[in-house]
Amino acid sequence: MSAATLEADRLASPPVRHRASTKGQKAWRSLKYVLLICFSVIVLMPAYALLVTSFKRQADYDQSTAWQIPAHWSVEGWVAAWNTLAPAVGRSLVMAVIASCVSAMLGSLNGYIFAKSRFPGSHVIFVLFLFGMFIPYQAIMIPLSGMMLNIQDGAPWFSGIPTLILCHIVYGIPICTLIFRNYYATSVPTEIIEASRVDGATTWSAYTRVVLPISPPAFVVTLIWQFTSAWNDFLFALFLTNQSNGPVTFGLNALASGQNPNYPQIMAGVLVASLPTLIIYIVLGKYFVAGLMSGSVK
Amino acid sequence: MTVLVGPADATGPTGRAGYGNEHNEGDDMVKVRRWFPSFLFVLPSIILIGIFVYGFIGNNIIGSFAMVRTRSGRIKAPGGFQNYSSLIGDPRYQHALWNLLVLTVTFVAGTMFFGLLWALLLERGAKFEGLFRSLLLFPMAISFVAAGVVWRWLLSPATGAQAVGLNQLFQMMGLGGLQSSWYSAGRFNMAAMAIPAIWQLSGYIMALFLAGFRGISEDQREAARVDGATEFKLYRYVLFPQLSPIALSALIIVGHMSMKMFDLIYSIAGQSSYTAEVPATLMWTQMFQLNDPTAAAVNATLLLLIVAVAVIPYLIYTNRTEKGVH
Amino acid sequence: MRGKKLAALATASLLVLSGAACGSSTESGSGSASTPASTPKAGGAGGTVGVFTWWADGSEKKGLDALEKMFNEQYPNDKFENLAVAGGSGSNAKAKLASDLKNGNPPGSFQGHAGAELMDYIDADQVQPVDSIINGLGGSKVFPQTLLDRLTVDGHIYSVPVDIHRANVVWTNPALLKKAGVTSTPKDVDGWLADMAKVKASGVSTPLSIGGTWTQTELFESILASTLGADEYSKLFTKDGKWDSDGVKKSIEQYKKALTFANTASDGDDWPNATDMVADGKAAYNVMGDWAVAQFEMKGKKYKTDWDAFAMPGKEDIFDFLADSFTLPTGTKNPGASEDWLRFVGSKDAQVTFNKLKGSIPPRTDIAPTGFSEYQQSAMKDFKSPDTKIVSSIAHGAAVPLAWSSEINTAMSKFYQDKNTDNLVKAFVAAHDKYAQ
Known part of the structure; x- marks a missing residue:
């Protein structure tokens, strides 16, 4: 595998072989497509409900005709949702971008060390890091929110998004470290590093000169992954922020559980809040899949 | 959302990539000088993880043993292990545990079933495979909160003339008999709460299995066919056994996600719903409705314990197989 | 960690300081019923x-x-x-x-x-x-x-x-009631249940609309106060409250009966959906606090013609309040x-x-009352009337602390599933023993 290969390449379908197909194989193939189409329709059904409702007018919305396409198409719901959620979308963007960049940097450093430049006890520390990504965050939430509130007493600006950035960086370290470690372990030949070391490179210069230049694919995967999980997080947002300084997931939840539900607005809000991750998914789908799978498959 | 412990280090933990430099054995200072910078690289992360993960876990455990007495002298928490026995003995907590069990079993079984089925449908290649793959995987890109808003409406328990969401859809399709109260009633109500979770994650499991299938070389299939194996036998004896590490990873991912599940339940069933309560949501209620942070700490510690029981053997296992390779 | 300890120490000393500062001015009066009146x-x-x-x-x-x-x-x-x-x-x-x-x-x-x-x-x-x-x-x-x-x-x-706000208000759809031949306001809860049966017989599948758990608690407390009367209801929240009394059991049975006339709801359902059912003619009755007026007005519905309201009837005129x-x-x-x-x-x-x-x-x-809306004026009149007995709402924390009302909500949610009166009584008694002081 070449140094820059990503796991996504393994998803490429095998070359189609042209063999005489029997009746049974033909029947299986037809059944296969029928099933695939059925499952796709089922999976898309909630998306359909979202879309048709978001284009209705609030005045027209009636639960009994919820599944039908709008009698009058309108962007009223979208405008209302955008007006409500826009500030939170901005905050979420800032949060997810900063958090994913910083934790990717830390992950790259750690991954390099754990894969190629170990120290005594590094293996144990790596496993301890890994456990950090499985913990239920409830188990740290009470001390965490206590500490954040204490910090905010002295530094009032450290509320809302800065708090969340810190949390997503810290709790993103394990997964980022894992992705980079696996990437470096398989894609960076140890010989290259050894050679540079013989030439007198330090740990740091071997990293910047040899490792970093071939890291972009892993960075893409990690950034997408971290961006998505920071963007989609709700638990930290709920415990550590409020509606006026929280991310879009908080805003969406508040919108949806408001006292006078405006369904077109709520459904449009769901789409607004999901748009960035959906766009990433559509445009960079291959990397997204790679991000999901990195490390899990040999 | 989490991904799994990864492949073995291709070069192995010892030897050239190992600690220090064997040429200078005997000279400890040189060795230290060799690995110390590496340690410094990781130090910031060690400190952060040390405080934010292990420090806070410890802090939370200490808090869970606290004795709390109000000004008026009422004892809110007796302190020590009694805090644990009183939570475990609480029928409300047992109900939440039961819900968690039903949710986890359904969620794991459902995602594994659909994930494997879809991977099987796609693994030999199909026209528009990319399209199908994207469609089946797209719910992954959406947050649990956003998905929860839609599913809250889809899983509305009203039937008959008042029906909305899925129940209404069933009526329109002439399948009125399928109408259900979903997560709102019944002893196994949480099986319905697993539906949206299955919807979100089956595609992910599909991608894992698909990559597994694609990682098996074509030669092995050919060899089996030459030996006269039927397609069924090919899958049963040649392909599936090779997927078992992936299946284990998938099991752990989905299983631990289920135990942590909070966002989805919170946004579908509303805050502090009793019917759909699991330990993760009960912890929120204990904090902000019951004003009982001690019970919340006990609950969180137990939740950590439950997850650890599932995950630690797995981490040790993969760690060992990884070492075994070399 | 150390920062936390320091902060805690600082806090403690602050509290001591402020406590001492207050001590001189308020401590003397704290025994009697009032703090010294500081002159504005x-x-x-x-x-x-x-x-x-x-x-x-x-x-x-x-x-x-x-x-x-x-x-x-x-x-x-x-x-x-x-x-x-x-x-x-x-x-x-x-x-x-x-x-x-x-x-x-x-x-x-x-x-x-x-x-x-x-x-x-x-x-x-x-x-x-x-x-x-x-x-x-x-x-x-x-x-x-x-x-x-x-x-x-x-x-x-x-x-x-x-x-x-008043919590025990029954909102009605006059058109549906007229169709069912219900011409007068019921005299007590049983009368109300009988009217619901009439509405059901006239072809309305859900005479009563309900929402999520707390709306069910509010419906129940309204019935409870009306059936027990103000004094007995208010006594429930004191040390000597008897949650297993016949009156409570009777109220539970009435509530159970009411639920048979209601739509299916899940724990987290919003109240406006339930109120909308009355506004839209899908239900004849809904019990909700008087913030529901805003919901009717938002839908462009007119008081007395499109919707009407009466307080939950019973022994006395009860005003179930939250503030x-x-x-x-x-x-x-x-x-x-x-x-x-x-x-x-x-x-x-x-x-x-x-x-x-x-x-x-x-x-x-x-x-x-001048300048207030028509509904507000009638509520003000009731509130001031010497015949009206004011009681506190459970669902909204006036009668019981948050933790207690949360336990009652849990019990109500369970009851919605099993409809078991004994279990509900047991849960009420347990919550009372835990929190009453």
Whole structure:
């Protein structure tokens, strides 16, 4: 595998072989497509409900005709949702971008060390890091929110998004470290590093000169992954922020559980809040899949 | 959302990539000088993880043993292990545990079933495979909160003339008999709460299995066919056994996600719903409705314990197989 | 970790300091029913008063904005600081408030439901009694004595009510009732249940609409108060309350019967959906607090023609109340300004302005009904009437502390599943034993 290969390449379908197909194989193939189409329709059904409702007018919305396409198409719901959620979308963007960049940097450093430049006890520390990504965050939430509130007493600006950035960086370290470690372990030949070391490179210069230049694919995967999980997080947002300084997931939840539900607005809000991750998914789908799978498959 | 412990280090933990430099054995200072910078690289992360993960876990455990007495002298928490026995003995907590069990079993079984089925449908290649793959995987890109808003409406328990969401859809399709109260009633109500979770994650499991299938070389299939194996036998004896590490990873991912599940339940069933309560949501209620942070700490510690029981053997296992390779 | 300890130490010393400072001025009076009445200074005591609320949207925000303007005019020496947090009933705002109180950094005043819901703050010594302010405002001359009784916790009043809502209101669809031949308001709960049967017979599949768990609690408490009568109902929340009495059991049976006429709901369902069913002619009855008026108005429906309302009928005329109120936090930086704020929100002018905008009714009885909406006027009349008995709402924390009402909600949710009267009674008794003091 070449140094820059990503796991996504393994998803490429095998070359189609042209063999005489029997009746049974033909029947299986037809059944296969029928099933695939059925499952796709089922999976898309909630998306359909979202879309048709978001284009209705609030005045027209009636639960009994919820599944039908709008009698009058309108962007009223979208405008209302955008007006409500826009500030939170901005905050979420800032949060997810900063958090994913910083934790990717830390992950790259750690991954390099754990894969190629170990120290005594590094293996144990790596496993301890890994456990950090499985913990239920409830188990740290009470001390965490206590500490954040204490910090905010002295530094009032450290509320809302800065708090969340810190949390997503810290709790993103394990997964980022894992992705980079696996990437470096398989894609960076140890010989290259050894050679540079013989030439007198330090740990740091071997990293910047040899490792970093071939890291972009892993960075893409990690950034997408971290961006998505920071963007989609709700638990930290709920415990550590409020509606006026929280991310879009908080805003969406508040919108949806408001006292006078405006369904077109709520459904449009769901789409607004999901748009960035959906766009990433559509445009960079291959990397997204790679991000999901990195490390899990040999 | 989490991904799994990864492949073995291709070069192995010892030897050239190992600690220090064997040429200078005997000279400890040189060795230290060799690995110390590496340690410094990781130090910031060690400190952060040390405080934010292990420090806070410890802090939370200490808090869970606290004795709390109000000004008026009422004892809110007796302190020590009694805090644990009183939570475990609480029928409300047992109900939440039961819900968690039903949710986890359904969620794991459902995602594994659909994930494997879809991977099987796609693994030999199909026209528009990319399209199908994207469609089946797209719910992954959406947050649990956003998905929860839609599913809250889809899983509305009203039937008959008042029906909305899925129940209404069933009526329109002439399948009125399928109408259900979903997560709102019944002893196994949480099986319905697993539906949206299955919807979100089956595609992910599909991608894992698909990559597994694609990682098996074509030669092995050919060899089996030459030996006269039927397609069924090919899958049963040649392909599936090779997927078992992936299946284990998938099991752990989905299983631990289920135990942590909070966002989805919170946004579908509303805050502090009793019917759909699991330990993760009960912890929120204990904090902000019951004003009982001690019970919340006990609950969180137990939740950590439950997850650890599932995950630690797995981490040790993969760690060992990884070492075994070399 | 060390930072935390330091902060905790600093907090502790702060508390000691503020405690000592307060000691000299209030300790002497704390035995009797009132704190020494500090005489209000014209133009205000001076300093900033930060007011924590969750009134950040809609009519509530409009009301608060109007209050702010008036307060600044009437107390030019004081400076109002709006600490409203949107979605403030949410966890972070609560955590922030709790932490500020614990760390000795309380706001000038914070919003809370009047009554037992303040118990946790009282228990932790985080709020002070405001008896002197209530008395200064006119005490039982301007507030109904029965209301003051309901607000009293441990012999003191801990907050100044600014608005009153009624929880036990039955909202009706007159057209459906007419069709079913229901021409008069029922005399008691059983009569109401009989009317529901008539409505059902006329072809309405769900005569009664319900929403999520707390709306079910509200329906039940309305039935409970009507069936037991005010005194027996109010006694339930004291040490000698008997939750396994025949009256409670009878109420549960009535409630169970009512549920057979209702739609299917899940725990988290919003109340407006249930109220909409009455507005849209899908249900004849809905029990909800009188904030439902806004929902009918939003739908463009007219009082008396499209919708109507009566209080849950029973032995007596019951007014099941909940109230928003403001507190005097212990150790607040400018207690003088905080007291100005409390005196202000308790004043006639402030209550008229605020309640007209918010749609609630003023707790003060010396306010003329002119200018209020038709529904508000009828509610004000009931509230003031000597025949009306005021009781506290369970679902909204006036009768019981938050933790207790949360347990009752859990029991109601269970009952919705199993419809088992004995289990519900057991859960009620257990909750009473755990929390009643």
